[in-house]
Amino acid sequence: MILSEMPVIEVKNLSHTYLPGTPLEVVSLKNVNLQLFKNETVGIIGPAGSGKSTLLHHLNGLLRPMHGDVQIKGISVSGWSGDIRVMRQKIGLVFQNPENQLFKQYAGDDVAFGPRNMNLSQKEVRKRVRNAMKMVGLPFSYKDRLTAGLSLGEKRRLALAGVLAMEPQVLVLDEPTASLDPEGRRELLGILSGWRSEGEKAIVIASHNMEDIVDLSSRVYVLVSGKILLHGATREVFSHYDLLVQNSLSVPAAAEVVFKLARRGYSVSTDVLNIEEAAREIKGLFHA
Amino acid sequence: MPAYALQGIDLVINKGEYVAVVGANGSGKTTLLRHLNALLIPTMGDVLISEWNTRDSLHIRDIRSTVGMVFQAPDTQIIATVVEEDVAFGPENLGVPENELQDRIDWALEAVGLEDLRKRPSNLLSAGQKQLLAIASTLSMKPRCLVLDEATSMLDPASRLRFINIVGRLHQQGITIVTATHNMDEAAIAQRIIVLSEGRISTQGGASAVFAQDKLLKDLKLDLPSTVMLANKIRKYLNDFPCDALTVPELVNTVVLYLGQKRGSIK
């Protein structure tokens, strides 16, 4: 992983209060610091209500920082004088269950919505739609299919294509594999890896699914009650099993088996993230 | 696209069983479950709940109070604005006498651990609590069977665990459970697993037996539970490692026992 000097996105001491000044006031983010560099995938994990979505909405300028700052390529969001939509084109935010935002009758038109809003030429729009659909594995002929007739997995990919068609440099995803069946999940993760491998792109992914995070991210931030509890390399973060469990989080199931064995006194290394590594460690027990 | 959402399903679910129905999206899980409480009537064939046929409109109430259903989306299965009133909705519809209502509500709320929230506005519950409320609101009708249609798929892991534990407890108290899920770790705790594919039953049987058919599951694009995958991986190194552990604690125990065996035999 090559870290360029300036982060693509930098969040500095960000705080956010929800419904300030009313009896329902709640602090949703407190002094959050986060960095995203080119060519990396960063994961954000946290229990329900920890503020993950609020944090993500700051990354493309949907929410302006109440306290602290968010900088995109060194330019502060607070002082953004131009059309904010430029930022939203560079940072593509994919919401949870994004298939709920589809509204055009024909699938292709929905993918074209983003590029059309960018006032691109007809030819360019068509090209982008074609590329985006290809990236998500939907045949271009699907453009004439009725949106309502697509399956959940297809709709999810269509919604993703709609964001990819804007050719963002950063993808921010909120629970991308929620409600998908195992096949759908595998496809989606494959699409994300494939996208990131081309060019200087970066991904931020917030998820409950620890296997997703482990599969994709090189660094992880743990958000609990609006504060960053822990952050670092994926391996490093997931080695804090007790801390994670205390905060209603977990580690991938295979790693959990190894942790529990270590707890019972067996000499296994807890530096384990997936099934391969867990199997190796357990095998190692038998060669003593 | 198949002509029928379901085809040639022959299925018996016995009293007190814990059955999981798994399959890819579009395999017919939801359609199948909707037949169990007469929300859907078969195009061909019959569905019998206890002694009643779901086509018999005279007994719809009996059927639906015997087989309770909990759905996937937390918000849209809550009817009332206050927790205890939602739990009361079912029995009120059945005409349960008013002096009995309160007892039923108390019992149902305690069974799911929400007794302290009885007067809470239902909108203010977390998603996990809402799903538990959905169970309580079904329990208050005193069903013999609980059908869960992907009831945990919108929950975060902590809430999901709590939900599954409560369902397990209800099963131990004698309620038949039928749950549709595509979370294999969840399916692993069922006594019997039914695998659906394109509207047909591909295979069924005890959890271990079903998960042993890894080629079939792979063809159907389904996963194995992480514990089974790990055990299979270990087996590659240690040929006789048992592959029947289904949950994390079980696998840990298997390793410990196996290690004990091996060490014992070295002596």
Next chain:
Amino acid sequence: MPEKSEFELFVKLSIGQYMPTGSVIHRLDPRVKLLLGILLIGACISSSSLIALMVLFLAVILGLLLTRVRLRLAFTALRHMIIFLLVLALIQVFAVPQLREGAVVIWHRSIFKVTDRSIISGILLVLRFAVIVLGLSLFSFSTSTTELMHGIEHLLRPFQKIRFPAHELALTVNISIRFLPILIGEAEWLMKAQASRGADFGRGKRNFIRRIRKTLPLFVPLFIISLKHAQNLIEAMESRCYMGGEGRTHLIRLHAELRDYFAFFLSIAVVSAALFLSFAHIDKAVWRWISAQF
């Protein structure tokens, strides 16, 4: 949809916010509050006397004070309507001259005439609105939607004997109100999602048709979502054996207490006094008395 939907839109609605303070008004039977609400609106509309409306106004303020909710919150709703009210009032003053019964023309230019009557009309209009809006706030601060539903249902229950769908109606109202914040949250989610794709929701573009088209990314999905919600609700209700209001038993039964009767009759007295003042042309009498002093 995110678990914690953001009600940033919701803050602007100051009517319809239930503020539980446990005051005496909160503890009144919702049927009483409903009936009095209707009575208040009726009295407002039928009063054409400034003094009568002042009486009603003071009564509502007193009620609001009794709820122990900050008075300022009740006036917030009014504040949001102030432009609308002023426009209406100005129309009343300038364009509806009320030329009967010896009205004195105060100002005249082309088709616009201002008479003393039209000024009074304008003031009456503003007052009526204020009383009704404050009355609504009084009601919604002190009555949860649950109580509202029980109130409606209990009041309409006698009509169930003649096949009037009281429970169905009450349930419809209840579910609609319950889903309002949910839908608002989803609308907000949609605005954010579509904004992230570069949508702009018709910022001041002159073309009306174009502006409508710009709201489609919001309304089409919202509509689809609402239909899905409806379908899910139907399945849930059927699964719990809902077959209409007939034959149902009820967990909640409302019981009127002494304070409810007291509040009811007191309010009737006040409203009657106001109506009496109005019909007895008290305004004229007071005006005559004041003019006689100078």
